[in-house]
Amino acid sequence: MNGNGHPPSERRVAGLPRNVFVLGMVSLFNDVGSEMIFAIYPLFLATVLGAGAEIIGLIEGIAESMSNILKTFSGWLSDRVSRRKSFVFSGYALSNTVQPLMGLTTAWPQLLVLRSLDRLGKGTRESPRDALVADSASQEEYGRSFGFQRSMDSLGGVLGPILAFAILAYFHYLANPGAPLISYFVSNSTTPATAFRWVFFLAAVPNLLAVALVLLVREKPHLVGRVGKPRLSLAGFDSRFKLYLLAVVVLGLSQLSYTFMILRSRSAGVAVPLIPLLYMFFQLIYAATAAPAGVVSDRIGRRRVLTMGYGVFILMSVGWIFVATPLGAAGLFGLYGLFHGLTDGVQRAFAADLSGGERRGTGLGLYHTGRGLALLPASAIAGVLWAVFGPAAAFIFAGGVASVGLILLSFV
Template structure:
C-alpha cells in the first residue's frame, strides 16, 4: 500500500470507534496499573516472594495472555466478528479484579494475575484487528498510535491514583486494589454500549481454519520477518516489574514507587501518537531502529547510573522506547497480512512475543537474584543491541511491508 500524505489535522478525523476503543483501553489500564504499580512490592514485602518469583509470576502471566491471544484472534477471523470477543475479555478482567484485594497468599495472587491475563489475551488480538478494520487507509499508524497513547494515559493515571490512595489509606494495599475495580467495570460497560463494529466486506473470503498451515502461509514472508524481529526485541524487554524493584533498590520511598510507572507512561503516552503519525509518512523500520537504540541506552543507564537521578533518566528513556516501537509494530502487522487474517496475525505475534517475555523475565529474575540488579539491565542492553543489529538487514523488507501491504 502506497503511503499517502495527509494534512496535519487528518488524524483528528479518525473514526469515533477508534477513540472509544482507546478510552476503553485507558480505563482498563487505570485499573490494571493501580494494581501492577504496587504488586511487585506487595509480593516481596507483604507476601515474602523473591525477585525470581516476581519474574516467574510476571512471565507466566504475560505468556498466558499471549497464548490466549492466538485462539481469540483466530476465532475472530473464523466468525468474522471482533467486538464480542473483545468485550468478553474486558468483562473477564473486570470480574477478576476483586480477587487481588481478597488474596491472602502468593497462590491467590498468581491465580488472580493468571485469570486477569486470560481476559487480556481474549481481548487483545480481536481489539487490535478491530482497530485495523476501523482505520482509514493511510492512517493506521496514527490509529494504533492514538489507541496506544490513550491506553498509556491510563497507565500514567493509574499509578498516580495509587500514590494518592496509598497516602489516603495509610499504605493499605488492599483498599487501593478495591478502588481499582471501578474503572475496570466502566471499561466493560463502555465497549458494550459505545463501540460499533463495521460490517464485514463481502469481498473478504471466509476463513474456516485460520490456524491451519495453509492459512498461516498466506500471512506471507514480510509478516514472519516482523514476528522474528519482534521476538528478538521482546527478549530485550523483561517485565517492567523490575523497574519497580530497581526503584526500591535505589532508595525511592514505598509510597512513591508508582512514580516509576507515572514517568515511564507519561513519556510513552506523549510519544506514541506522534510517532504513529510520522510512521504513516516516512515508514516504520527506521523508527523501530530508533526505539531499539533508546532501549539500549535506557538499560545501560539503569545498570550503571547511581541514585534517583539515574533511575529517573533510565525510566524516562524506557518509556520513550515504548512510544517508538509498540504502535509501529502493530501497524506493521496490520498492513502486512490479508484483512481476513488480521486476528490470527495479531494472535501469532503476541504468542511469540509472550513466550519471549516469559523467558526474558525468568532470566532477569535469575540474574537479579544471582548477581545483582546491574546484571539484569546489562543483559537487557545486550539483547537490545543484538536486536538492533538483526533489524538492519531486515529494514528494507520491513519498510516494504509497511508501504505495500
C-alpha cells in the same frame, strides 16, 4: 471495504473513525483502573506477599506469555466466526472481575492464579480489538489509529498511579496523624498492607466503566463477514512477515518485566511511597510520545521508528546497571516510557501492514504469540540472573539480546 481498500465512510470523532475513538476511551478507563493496581503491584508482591526476584520473574513470565500466546487464538477465532466485539467484551469483563480479587491474596501462588486469569482476559481481547481498529481505519491511518489507542492506554496509566498515590497517602496519614505531608515523600517506613489492598478494590470502578463503553462499539458484519477461514499457521504469509516475526521473538526475549525496574529503583534509594509517581512519569512520557510516533511512522516508515525505539531501550538497560540515585531512576523510567511510546503501537501497525486484509486478525495474533513465546523465558531468566548474580546481570542480558534483535529488524 470500498474499491480503494478503505473502510466505508462512517461518523468520525476528533478526526478519527468512531470505533477507533470509542475503543480509545475503553482503553483510557480500563487503564486508569489497572494501572492503579500495577503501580503498586510489585511492592505488594515483594513486601506484603514476600516474593523474591526469581518468583516475581516466574509470575510475570507465565502471565505475560499466556496473554500473548492466547492472542493468536482470539485473533484467529475473531476472523473465523466474523465477530470481534464479543471477544473484546468478554476479555475486559474477565480481567476486571479478577483484578480486585488480587487484593485479597495472602500468598504468591494465589496471586499467580489471579494474575494469569487477568492476562487470560487481556489475551482474549487484544488481537480482536486491534483488528477492529484496523478494520475501522484506512491503511494510511494505521499508525495514527494504533498510536491513539496506545496513547489513551498511557493517559489512563498516568491517572491511575496518581489515584494510587492518593490512596497510599491517605493511609499514611491515618498511620501517622499529625505528621506533615512532606513526610510521605521522604519517609521510607513500611506502607500498611491495608493501603495496598484498598488500591485493588477501588480500581474496579473505572474498569467497570470501560466494560460498559465496549457496548458502544458498532461492529460492521460487512467488514468482517467476508473474512475467510484461515489456517492457524504461517502458510500464506510472505518472507518479510516471517522475518519480522523472528525479530519480534528475539526482541521480546529482551523485555524483562517493569517489576524489576521498580525493584531496582528501591535499591537506588527511591522511597516506597514515591513508586507510584515514578511509574506515573513513565506512563506520562509514554502517553506523550505514542500518538506522534504513530504519525511519524506513517511518514518515514515503521522500521526507522522501531530502530530508534530499541536504541533507547539498549541505552536504558545500560543506565539501570549503574544508577545509584532516585533522580537517575526517574530519568530511566522516562527513557522506558519513550521506548514504549516509540514501539508499542508502531510494532502492531507494522504487523498489520505485513499481514494484509483477510488474514489481519491471524497475523496480529501470530505477532502477539511471537512475543508471548519470548516473554516467559525473558522474565524467568532475568529473575534468576538477578537472584544469583545481582541486578546488573539481568539488565546486561536485556540490552545484549535487544542488540541482536535490532540487527534482525534491519533486514525486514
